Amino acid sequence: MFEQAAAPDPASRPASWPVSWEVARPRLITELLDGAARAHPGRLAIDFYGRTWTYGDLADMVQRAARGLQDRGLRPGDRFGLCLPNCPAFVVLYFAALRVGAIVVNFNPLYTERELEHQIRDSGTRMIAVPDVAMxxxxxxxxxxxxxxxxxxxxEMRGMLPRLMGLGFALFKRAEHATITDPALHLRLRDLLAAPPSPHPVDQSPDxxxxxxxxxxTTGVPKGAMLTHANLTANSAQMVRHVEGLLPDRCRVLGVLPMFHVFALTTVLNFSVETATEMVLLPRFEMAQVLKTMKRKPPTQFFGVPTIYVAINELPDDRVPDLSTVRSCIxxxxxxxxxxxxxxxxxxxxQVVEGYGLSESSPIIACNPFDGRLKANSCGPAFPGTVLEIRDPADPTRLLPQGERGEVWARGPQVMKGYWQREDDTRAVLMDGALRTGDIGYLDEDGYLFLVDRIKDVILCGGYNVYPRVIEEATYQHPAIKEAVAIGVTDKYRGQAPKLFVALHEPGAVSVEDLxxxxxxxxxxxxxxKDIEVRDSLPKTMIGKLSKKELVEEEARKNTA
Structure with a gap:
């Protein structure tokens, strides 16, 4: 699977750090499923609330759905939208669309109509998959x-759920059912799956x-990062290398992170299929359901965002899940x-290790190892086959020495092809064969990456750079703090000043003065x-990450009021 590539001269790249210069042979994403189905046709591939499908079942459904999409007119290069929560249909249609040479466009199901319309128009999506759920x-x-x-x-959700749950959805959840006003616009997944398992072959390249x-x-309005088959399969292969020796004979991942987000697309979907792992899918993070599912199907792999780990930390002692089966937790x-x-x-x-990546890099470019060599507040060394560089933000041609703070750049087979129909934006972030991350960080003597902050989040206080992450990390040291976000606000004297927003584990656990x-x-x-504001909770993105944007917008409105 791996081939040897030449490493750059370390002397010429003082703030570069290559790790394991073996890189994966470029592959099509469908090769991951083909390999799993061929080697393990009877192994469980998907568990959805207790209803299961094997890899043989999944491969057959993908073949049928692919032929059905072709019969409906989907052609190589067409954009096919997935506006679905985690469910079996997501997996089937993802591989089916890729099988016929289409380009998958991931949509967040919680988008507003305005956001949906922008992304549909920008991508040129002409077919889109949705659940029969009204919202x-x-x-x-x-x-x-x-x-x-x-x-x-x-x-149709009823067709994916266990029989009794499906019947309950049909009979008792009528208020949640979709209202179809234009039947001619719709094609039911069950009709696609009635097609023969024989899609017409198409010419495809990993590129x-x-x-x-x-x-x-790193700038402006949402744009489509073009991730190739080679990009995504490379990141999956890098994951395999990273967790080498930790995978049991039978793996099981709890898929609660949404697969429309690139972190889960790689770790929950692509990596799981490559390793013939059972994916126990949940459509959203609900603690009671997560705990019940962990007990029913103990995971061997668990991937989460920090707010999920915070939520587990908040549980009373008698509800903390047994994670003794977990071999890799990121x-x-x-x-x-x-x-x-x-x-x-x-x-x-x-043990949980921290990784780091971007949508533009499929996404992982660095991750801590599982062998105990962890460093506090580091996101680890470069991923296998990846080079990290630290460059001067003011002069990108200048590589900075080890230990000096600068912009993080990344090179590797997982770096995107560019932004969809945005040549200027592509040129701004892909330079000299590397990806500009827009993050400030440094590499230590062992090649471990320490992030300081986003360039765009740096607070400019009277000529000094203040990094919100430094403030947030100091705040988390107080035992009363559950969540913390620091942003820059307008200050007449210094131009900007830091403002801190916090949520507490218990109301009144610490006063503003004491904090x-x-x-x-x-x-x-x-x-x-300059100011500290205590709130019941802090705004989060669709996947549960703490979000600064809403707080910045609130403060901006105050200044214009």
Whole structure:
């Protein structure tokens, strides 16, 4: 699977750090499923609330759905949208669309009509899959005609659920059922699956775009990162190498992170299929259901974002899950505070390591090892086959020496082809064969990456750079703090000043005055927040990451009021 590639001269790249220069042979994503189905046709592939499908079942459904999509007119290069929560239909249609040479476009089911319409138009999506759930389907149908959609593939929940649950959904959840106003626009998944398992062969290359993964990127409006088959299969192979020796004969992943997000697309879907892992899928994070599912199907692999680990930390002692079967546990999507990691490990006995990546890199470019060589607040060394560089943000041609802070750049087979129909944006982030991440960080003497902050989040205080992450990490050291977000706000004297928002484990657990005194011992005067605001909870993104955007917008409105 692996071939040897030449490493750059370390002397010429003082702040570069290559790790394991073996890289995966470029492959099509469908090769992952072909291999799993051929080697393990009887192994469980999907568990959805207790209803299961084997890899043989999955391969057959993909073949049928692929032929059905071809018969409906889906052609190589067409964009096929997935606006689905985690469910069997997502997996089937993902591989089916790729089988016929189409490009998958991931849509967040919680998008507003405006967001849906923008992404449909920008990507040129003409077919889109949705569940027969009103809160998702009805928005898509409302914008379909004016945005260019000619087919909505309707995925019926009853057909995916165990018999009694499906019957309950049909009889007792009528208020949640989709309202179909244009039947001619719709194609039911069950009709696709009635097609023969014989799709027409198409010419494909691993360099073809497989997925448009929309992201805010390092600048501006959401844009589609063009991830090729080779990009995504490389990141999956890098995962295999990273967890080498930790995979039991039979693996099982709890898939609660949404697969429309690139972190789960790689770790829950592609990597699981490559390793013939059983995917226990849940459509959303609900703690009671997660705990019940963990007990019913103990996972060997668990992937989460920091807010999931915070939520588990908040559980009473008698509800903390037994994670003794977990062999690899990774946190991604956002920085994992040291205090959160240590508390999670102490309560569960399960080691969690932090990784780092971007949508533009499929996504993982760095991750801590599982052999105990962890460093506090580091996201680890470069992923196998990846080179990390630290460059001067003001002069990108200048590589910085080890230990000096600068912009993180990444090279590797997982780096995207570019942004969809945005040449200027592509040129701005892909330079000299590397990806500019927009993050500030440094590499230590062992090649471990330490992130300081996003370039765009840096607070400019009277000529000094203040990094919100430094403030947040200091805040998390207080035992009363559950969540913390620091942003820059307008200051007449210094231009900007830091403001801190916190949520507490228990109401009233610490006063603003006491928290300010606590921080004064850990931060410089320029870093000390001008204001501290306590809230019941802090805003989060669709996948549960803490979000600064809403807080920045609130403060901006205050200044214009």
């Amino acid at each position: 998702i389907h009805d928005k898509v149908e409302a914008v379909a005609a004016r945005s260019g959609i000619d087919t909505i593939v309707l995925c 073809d775009v497989a997925v448009l993964q929309y992201t805010g990127g 946190s991604g999507g956002a920085p994992l505070p040291l205090e959160v990691r240590e508390r999670f490990e102490a309560r569960t006995g399960c 300010r005194a606590f921080l004064a011992e850990r931060l410089s005067k320029i870093e000390l927040p």
